[in-house]
Amino acid sequence: MKVGELARATGLTVRTLHHWEERGLVVPSARTHSGHRVYDDGDVRRVYQVVALRELGLPLDAIGSLLTTGSFATVLAAHLEQVDARLAALHTLRGTLAGVVDRLRGAPDPAPSDVLRMIDEVSRVNDTFAQYFTPEQIAALQARRDEAEAAAAQWPDLIAAVRAEMAAGTDPGDPRVQSLASRWAELLATFHRGDEALRERLYRMRSDNPGEVVAAGGPDQAMIDYIAAAADAGR
Amino acid sequence: MKVGELARATGLTVRTLHHWEERGLVVPSARTHSGHRVYDDGDVRRVYQVVALRELGLPLDAIGSLLTTGSFATVLAAHLEQVDARLAALHTLRGTLAGVVDRLRGAPDPAPSDVLRMIDEVSRVNDTFAQYFTPEQIAALQARRDEAEAAAAQWPDLIAAVRAEMAAGTDPGDPRVQSLASRWAELLATFHRGDEALRERLYRMRSDNPGEVVAAGGPDQAMIDYIAAAADAGR
DNA sequence: GCTTGATCCTCACGCGACGTGAGGCGGCAC
């Protein structure tokens, strides 16, 4: 087999096969008199092994030593840990980025300095979030994020409406406030979905970091009390 | 401010600041007569902006164009999509890798060709899995994988026990079979946790690929029917 | 004024896994 054939057969490029030879991974066992590479059956099998290991995300030199030492278990386990670490990092990055993109929807064409402040803020919120929720809980929330985002988008309106009633001095027992309180409870429920642990962590996070929550457009303590009074009045 | 001071203040290295200047990201607005860089307030703010955007994982040239054009919303949204793609890819990689590592525990010091076959196999199973579950669902499962692995370890025993009762011709209404059926339901519940969509996908995957499930040590259709009959009898 | 240690400057190579030419030879059909 010559390089071109092998390349077509494996879906690799000729350059890649050249490169693997340079790195000593797959050295064709023969050459024609004019210097053309000739791969035999063993070489081809070797190429497929390198392909498989490369798909696991291993660096080429690790693949080389693996194919000579054969210590797959330890090397792959170590690699798995590293992948997990990258996954975790990428995951929190995605959280921060999603937060920033979300806020940008509300503020078109902000100044660079505003964006800077926004990023810092979101990172902090994200870190705070990570303190109160386990990675499993965050992953579970992430899993239904479309739904969660749709719900989250309704908070600003609701909060504004509640603020208006508070400013107007409306009694918590008033039907309008009652309806707001039940919308409030529904939105909360789309977040915790009946998971008590989740609900409690959210509550603790809010009461431990009132300043950040307000800065992020969340409700303040007075508003929470007002809604709680409305819920009590409704019973 | 000179480079060294700025580097200490920001936690960057002097080389990084030099590099950013080469790329045109942050060019100090002045130099001393002897050529030393002098950063003024604006330059320092600019450095912090680059730092913030870099933490979002943006490439340097994207940061440069962002800081001149100011089109944050579109660029960051595009970047988010790309991060999502990388996350998804890394995620299926982690699944495959975990599968291989898991199998390697059972087979110490396998030949490279065996590992190759193993990788292909696990990738196929992983792909099958990916066809039936959304990335979000896989993420949610992944999040509680320790728990899930512990539960999965109980399946072989349970399946063997059920097979024994079937072979003995025990009636599905028998208390022993009833108890097996309830253990079965519990194990299933640790998987889907009341999520109907998850349960249904699992069911579809099993009925679409009966051969692979049996080959992987899963239950066959007769066993499913038997357990279903037991569950019916228990009502 | 001289030495000394810290800080500054400008090249320039290295990393990882190839992509992408450039320039030239070999092989096969017409």
Added chain:
DNA sequence: GTGCCGCCTCACGTCGCGTGAGGATCAAGC
């Protein structure tokens, strides 16, 4: 002979810096 395709070997570019090498400058003590 002549075209065309495939093969060969350099060798530079990618991305974000790390890491010297070799030399100038600065602030301070003697």
